[in-house]
Structures are given as C-alpha cells and as structure tokens.
Amino acid sequence: MKILITGINGFVGQHLANYISSKKEVKVFGLDFRKTTLQRANLLNYEADLMNTDQIKQAITAIQPDGIFHLAARTSVPDSYTNQTATLMTNIVGTMNLLDAVRAANVSACRIVIACSSDQYGRVLPEELPIKETQPFRPLTPYAVSKIGQEMVAYQYFLSYGLQTIRIRAFNHTGPGQMPDFVCPAFAKQIAEIGKKNQEPQIRVGNLDTRRDFTDVRDMVAGYWLAFETGDPGEVYNICSGQSYSINEILLMLLAMTSEKIDIAPDPNRTRPVDVPILIGDYGKFKAKTGWEPRIPFHQTLQDLLDFYRQL
Secondary structure: OEEEEEOOOOHHHHHHHHHHHOOOOOEEEEEEOOOOOOOOOOEEEEEOOOOOHHHHHHHHHHHOOOEEEEOOOOOOHHHHHHOHHHHHHHHHHHHHHHHHHHHHOOOOOOEEEEEEEHHHHEOOOHHHOOEOOOOOOEOOOHHHHHHHHHHHHHHHHHHHHOOEEEEEEEOOEEOOOOOOOOHHHHHHHHHHHHHOOOOOOEEEEOOOOOEEOOEEHHHHHHHHHHHHHHOOOOOEEEEOOOOOEEHHHHHHHHHOOOOOOOEEEEOHHHOOOOOOOEOOEOOHHHHHHHOOOOOOOHHHHHHHHHHHHHOO
C-alpha cells in the first residue's frame, strides 16, 4: 500500500510518518516544499509546492497513491492576520490543486484524509458545548476562514467527482516536537531554557483565560489512520479529547514540573486581535465509527513536551 503525506516535514506529518512507517506492507511517500529530515528505509520524499500544479501532478502521477493524508497548510493563526492572502491561497487553492492532481492521475479510488480544524467553529455559545459536527461555523480568524474553504473544496470534490475525501476537524493537539509558535511548546521551551540558565526566570504570556480541548499528537495521528481505514468518504469527524483546560491551568501544570522559581509576565505581542473563548469537542461520532478514544493523559503529554525541550 502506498501512502502519501503532504506536509510531511511538519510537526504532525513527522509523527504520522513514524506511526505509519511501523506498519508492514506500507510504503510512505512525503510531499513537502522542503527536503524531508526523516530517514527511514520505506520513506521516499518528493519536493513540491502546493501552488505549483505541475509539480503536484508529477508527484501524484509518479506515486499513484492508495491513500493521502493532506496535512500541508499554513497553520499559524497570528500569521494568518499578516499573511491573509498566502493563508487563503495555500489552504484553499493548494487543496484544490492536490485534488485536481488526483483526478488527473486517474487514482480516484485513493482515500484522502483532509486535516481540517476546530478553529472553523469560531464563536460558540455556552449552551452549544460540547461541539458536535453539526455546529454552525462562526469563524473569527483568517486561518479559520481558510480551513472552512479547504473543507468545502474537499466536500465539493466528493460530491462532484466522487473523490474519496474524509474530513477531520482536529481540535488542538500538542506533544514532543511541536515548535514554540503554539502555546504549550512556547511555555515548555521557556521553562527548559530557564532551567538551562539560558533565559531569565520569567515566562512571557498572552491571554491565559481561553480554554482549549487538547489531544496528544500521538493519539491524533492514530485517529487519522483509523479515519483512513474505516471512515466514510464524504463524512466529517471531530477528533478531540472532550476535555478543556484554560491556558493558565496548562501553564501551572508545566510550572509544577520544574523546581525553578519563575515569574509570569504579560506580553502584548502574544495576544491575538480576537480569541475564541472556549472550545470543547464531542468525538462521539468518530468513536462510534472507529472505536477511537484518546489514551495518553494530558499531564503525560506536557511532561513529554517539556522533556523534549530539555534535551535540545
């Protein structure tokens, strides 16, 4: 079986590649605009930009994949405010280019898992929690708009052309290897640097009141694989933990993992123009279909993330 992962050099892409590569009789291909840093005997990487239709078509035609995990995207919410056009083009038009390449390569039986986002839900009322897949979109960020567009392209190609797209609305996920552009690794990296005496004993923070539903990235990629194996084409599924933590609670959990005395300092540069107050997901539909449940406790996820930065 030939499996292609777009965005294989990213945080989730590397975890997914490691997860799938351990399976017998599976050949993993990567597609990224950078050379892969992953070194495995059964991994072959293609350098291609989603905005370059010729490169994408050549790669899909050469690989003839049985399955695709489409992870490549611009994923930074703050960046989406300053680079709105690039975010929309990469996430929406890039997805369209990929699906057109699948059609052109005559691999329409290929199952395609599309990594969408819980950020699409945006403003959710308290009485609408936990969030089900039927929840209407009220996007609050350019990134959210781009992911809604991506998802609708995937759904339209299922309806119009019969492509076997399966949409996953992934809630927040973190774990070892995540770069400090996101809140959990930002905290973990600062604590690790303080422990190494590379930073003054002060953590700079943004809004600590928002609440998020976090899943360990290793549970997330296991869910992606189950979606590929047993998900219904044309359907959409939440993958989440069903629990929420405030950013302040996460910070306190990480601080409890160090003996250092650390001050907390507000940083206006870490505050977004608008923040979704709370996101808690309902993964009941996905569990009923695949049997998936989160297995790694969040405390362990944070410990592994902190250990990752301590070892750098």
